[in-house]
Amino acid sequence: MERVVLVDNLMLGPFTKFNIEVPLNSFTIITGSNKSGKSLLLKVIAGVVNTKRVTYNREIIKDDKDIAFFADFVFNFNSVLKTIRYPLECLGMDDEKIKKIVKDIAKDLDITKLLDSKIKDLNDFERLKVALASLLVSGPKLLILDDPCLYLSFYEKEEFMGILEQVRSSGTTIIMSCSSLEEVAYTINSTLYVLDKGNIVSSGDSLKVLSDDSLLNKVGLELPFMVDLSVKLEYYNLAEKINMSPLGLVDSLWK
Amino acid sequence: MEIKFSHVNSKIFNDLSFVIPKGEIVGIYGDNGDKLLRLISLDDEARGIIYFNKIRKLRRNYYLFRNDIVLVERTFVNLFNVDNIYEYFINYIRYKKIEVRDVNEKIKGALKIVGLRLDILERRISTLTFSEVKLLQLALAFLSNPKVILLDEPFRGLDLNIRKKLIRIINRLQEKFLKTIVIYSSNPNYLYQYTKYLIVLYDNKMLVEGNTSDVFFDSKELDLYKIRRPDIVSFILLVKDKKNVKLPRRVDVKDLIKDIYWNVK
Numbered sequence: 001m002e003r004v005v006l007v008d009n010l011m012l013g014p015f016t017k018f019n020i021e022v023p024l025n026s027f028t029i030i031t032g033s034n035k036s037g038k039s040l041l042l043k044v045i046a047g048v049v050n051t052k053r054v055t056y057n058r059e060i061i062k063d064d065k066d067i068a069f070f071a072d073f074v075f076n077f078n079s080v081l082k083t084i085r086y087p088l089e090c091l092g093m094d095d096e097k098i099k100k101i102v103k104d105i106a107k108d109l110d111i112t113k114l115l116d117s118k119i120k121d122l123n124d125f126e127r128l129k130v131a132l133a134s135l136l137v138s139g140p141k142l143l144i145l146d147d148p149c150l151y152l153s154f155y156e157k158e159e160f161m162g163i164l165e166q167v168r169s170s171g172t173t174i175i176m177s178c179s180s181l182e183e184v185a186y187t188i189n190s191t192l193y194v195l196d197k198g199n200i201v202s203s204g205d206s207l208k209v210l211s212d213d214s215l216l217n218k219v220g221l222e223l224p225f226m227v228d229l230s231v232k233l234e235y236y237n238l239a240e241k242i243n244m245s246p247l248g249l250v251d252s253l254w255k
Numbered sequence: 256m257e258i259k260f261s262h263v264n265s266k267i268f269n270d271l272s273f274v275i276p277k278g279e280i281v282g283i284y285g286d287n288g289d290k291l292l293r294l295i296s297l298d299d300e301a302r303g304i305i306y307f308n309k310i311r312k313l314r315r316n317y318y319l320f321r322n323d324i325v326l327v328e329r330t331f332v333n334l335f336n337v338d339n340i341y342e343y344f345i346n347y348i349r350y351k352k353i354e355v356r357d358v359n360e361k362i363k364g365a366l367k368i369v370g371l372r373l374d375i376l377e378r379r380i381s382t383l384t385f386s387e388v389k390l391l392q393l394a395l396a397f398l399s400n401p402k403v404i405l406l407d408e409p410f411r412g413l414d415l416n417i418r419k420k421l422i423r424i425i426n427r428l429q430e431k432f433l434k435t436i437v438i439y440s441s442n443p444n445y446l447y448q449y450t451k452y453l454i455v456l457y458d459n460k461m462l463v464e465g466n467t468s469d470v471f472f473d474s475k476e477l478d479l480y481k482i483r484r485p486d487i488v489s490f491i492l493l494v495k496d497k498k499n500v501k502l503p504r505r506v507d508v509k510d511l512i513k514d515i516y517w518n519v520k
Contacts, residue, residue: 033414034386150412153441154483179412220414225444225486225508232512238519246493253519254498 001026004142004173005045006055013040014198022175024060027168029184029206030177032195033220038177039071039146041195045175046144060141068140070148073127080122081115084133091138105133109163124151128160136167143167145176149183161186181210185224185244194219207242256308256323256402256435258295263303265294268459271303275403275452278433280425282450282467285457285482288439289329292405295437296326322353325401329408331388333380340391341376344398353399365394369424386417393424403435404428410445422449447471447485448506457482468504487511 001023010018014037022028022045030038043049046069061067077083084105088098106112109129114122122130128148135143145164149157161183168174178184184192184206192206196219202209210216213223213231223231226244233239233253243249257277262270267290275281275295283291293299297317305312307320335346344362348355355361366373369390375383383391389409396404406425410418428434440446446453446467453467455477462482463474471477471488484492491502491511500518505511 034412034417035384147412179414217415220416222415225490228508229490229511232508233515236512236516238516246490247497250490250494250497253515254494254500 002057002060004057004060005175007041007045008053008055010041010044010051010053012044012049012051012053013037015041016198018198018200020193020200022173024057025168025171025173027164027187027190028173028175028193029187029190030175030193030195031179031181031184031221034179035197036195036219037198038195042069042144042146042175042177043071056142065138066141067144068135068138068142069144069146070131070135071146073124073131075119075127075131078118078120080111080117080119080130083119083130084115084137087134087138101137102133105137108166109133109136125153125156125160128152129163132163136172140172143172143174145174147177147179149178149180154182157183158186181216181221181227182224184210185227194221211242257306258403258435259306259309261304261306263294263301263305265299265301267299268294271461273454273461273464275435275437275454277308278429278435279452280429280436280438280450282446282453283437283439284441284443284446284453284455285462287459288441288456289407291454291456292326292407292437292439295403296324296405297321298326322351322399323401324403324405325396325399326405327392327396327407327409329411331380331392338379338381340378340380343380344376344395347395348398351399355398361398362394365397368397368428369394370420385412386414389413389417389421393421401434403437405437405439407439408441409438410440410442425449443471443483443485444487447488455482472504 003021004024005022007018007020030041032038044051044054046067047054047064048069075083077086084102085098088101106115109132111126111129111133114126114130119127149160152160164174165188187206190206192203192209193200194202194209194216201219202212202215210223210227211231213228216223226246227242230239230242230249238253258275260271260273262272264270267287294301297320312320334350335343337343337346345358348358363373366375371390371394409421413421425436429436438450450467453470454464455462455470457480463470463476471484477484487505487508494500494502502514505514
């Protein structure tokens with residue numbers, strides 16, 4: 001598979017001889033305990049920390065504008081509309097075109113009603129969506145998000161993962177870190193990397209990685225309840241696979 | 256310290272009445288719970304009757320409770336634009352007007368409670384990891400020896416091991432020093448696991464209060480307003496509802512598995 005980014009032989013902070021490769025149009029999730037190095041790794045991939053160990057596929061990522069990086073809520077303007085418009089204004093686009101792009105993206109992210117609001121009046125989820133919109137307007141090829149779900153509730157996490165899935169289907173490669181595993185359970189076809197002190201201790205298809213509960217607990221991660229329950233029931237031969245639906249699991253247990 | 260709110264109104268809340276029992280770990284759940292913490296900490300203005308340890312709070316006796324209540328914010332805000340941690344402690348003590356005989360001993364004591372090493376004092380705040388910042392926030396909170404500690408989303412972003420450490424600290428404070436601890440979290444799983452008493456807010460009013468386990472298991476209001484229960488509670492109630500099987504109340508998944516095993520077998 002064609003790759004977008006390659007980190008080769010990274011020697012920085014907790015990382016020694018660290019390699020990771022991100023395929024085109026994939027959804028890569030990096031998780032790990034506090035101090036595992038996940039934020040640093042994302043900074044390295046985004047080019048915020050210059051290590052000269054990162055190689056981009058220059059056919060896809062032609063320059064820095066093709067990479068969008070979210071680490072925290074930093075808004076330069078108080079107006080939602082201005083926040084989203086500004087990256088396009090910087091590119092020197094004409095007003096009509098900007099209006100159309102902003103309208104489309106606001107519709108996709110369900111923030112049309114918020115365009116006339118002030119950032120300070122928004123809740124965390126709305127702020128996140130505005131931040132995401134301001135990153136997506138310029139059409140990045142690689143979207144890097146450092147723990148975006150930190151401030152979200154369960155329902156919001158599910159909705160946000162749906163939005164990211166949409167973004168991915170429009171041809172953007174996504175790399176995301178997370179400190180809890182709840183959001184991972186809402187993704188489809190994603191690759192999960194578990195970091196511990198700068199080493200990858202487990203990687204592969206998300207659901208497969210989640211099924212190793214003892215390893216995840218050991219590195220300090222807590223499984224989402226339904227995954228934890230299914231995995232432990234498997235040990236007792238009471239379940240065959242991870243079942244995310246509580247009702248489905250109850251029906252299969254008490255036939 | 257016992258805190259009693261009686262018909263309190265503010266910009267956000269209407270007619271709030273509840274009691275936070277003395278020396279308990281109390282949870283706050285629901286919309287704008289963080290704003291309620293601000294109200295309790297006397298940061299936001301409130302109209303109504305508030306008692307701290309049966310003494311009514313008035314405008315003129317505000318100073319009596321000022322240093323008894325401390326709020327640990329969900330994110331660290333550098334108040335003094337100082338990056339060196341020792342200097343930050345000194346600034347904080349001056350700012351909060353905390354009376355101390357030996358500053359260094361006081362700082363040492365606060366760091367010891369949260370399990371941070373002394374060499375952290377020579378480091379800069381910008382080099383700390385997420386979990387170290389959280390522990391630093393707690394250490395700062397302990398400087399004024401408060402009777403009530405309000406924690407706004409304390410577990411957010413912390414991994415399992417750090418969370419266990421934080422809970423050990425909280426439990427010790429409550430058991431050994433009889434501190435009242437109030438935790439706001441949007442995650443019902445944490446509140447169910449770690450708190451004894453719960454206040455649920457809905458639509459800027461108090462919806463229900465009581466023993467945490469009883470509220471989550473028995474409160475009909477939660478169903479009525481579609482308020483999310485802890486996952487394990489929802490599962491136990493679902494089994495009862497669909498299969499008419501009554502499983503015991505559990506906090507740990509491992510215990511639940513054993514119950515299911517014996518029941519299904």
